[in-house]
Amino acid sequence: IEWAKETIELANKLCPDVSVLIPIQARTLEQLEIFMEELLNHPFTGVSIPYRNMKPSQLVLFLTRIYQFGIPWVHILGTTCFSYLAIAAYFARHGLFDIVSVDSMTWKQSSKYSGFLSPHDLCSHQIDDETIIPETAQNDCNCPFCLNITFDKMKHSVYSDRNLFLCSHNAMVTEQVAEQLYKNSGSIDQLEHYTM
Numbered sequence: 001i002e003w004a005k006e007t008i009e010l011a012n013k014l015c016p017d018v019s020v021l022i023p024i025q026a027r028t029l030e031q032l033e034i035f036m037e038e039l040l041n042h043p044f045t046g047v048s049i050p051y052r053n054m055k056p057s058q059l060v061l062f063l064t065r066i067y068q069f070g071i072p073w074v075h076i077l078g079t080t081c082f083s084y085l086a087i088a089a090y091f092a093r094h095g096l097f098d099i100v101s102v103d104s105m106t107w108k109q110s111s112k113y114s115g116f117l118s119p120h121d122l123c124s125h126q127i128d129d130e131t132i133i134p135e136t137a138q139n140d141c142n143c144p145f146c147l148n149i150t151f152d153k154m155k156h157s158v159y160s161d162r163n164l165f166l167c168s169h170n171a172m173v174t175e176q177v178a179e180q181l182y183k184n185s186g187s188i189d190q191l192e193h194y195t196m
Helices: 002-014 029-039 056-067 082-093 107-112 151-155 159-183 188-195
Strands: 022-023 046-052 073-077 099-102 115-117 124-126
Touching: 002 022, 002 029, 022 073, 022 099, 029 056, 029 188, 046 056, 056 073, 056 082, 073 082, 082 099, 082 159, 107 159, 115 159, 151 159, 159 188
Parallel strands: 022 046, 046 073, 073 099
Antiparallel strands: 115 124
């Protein structure tokens, strides 16, 4: 809390035009209450939430409480998990915050280990020299990088080419999934139907 206050004070003094996102250092709602109440008299732009060790239901509770505190910007750190993106999309679509943002290195880390992120749910599937690919498996991804690329062709590419392809594909499908989740989050029922 003291470091957060000091960060806010220094940012407001030295660079007042810069947006300041304070990382939430809380694992429970009780800790969130204490943390946020201590910062109420210190103006800052928003918060960042490390989702680690947090179930989707807890993320919803955290976001709801942060909204009740009147915080305009929420940034969810380090996730491209389908359920967390769905939650972020719902909160963004319904204007509960001015900005809802996320970041992650999953797209890059997966490609480093020959992981192909599914365009449907962002699950990673390893495709390398060792992978056994059933003949019936079809690449139904519609991203521009997957045009005319079969899983077998990916498998037999040299590592550097496969890594570059997978980096590009993974980044693109992460964006596409986030856009589809946003588009399909008009209501809880619509979002649930889409995610199923």
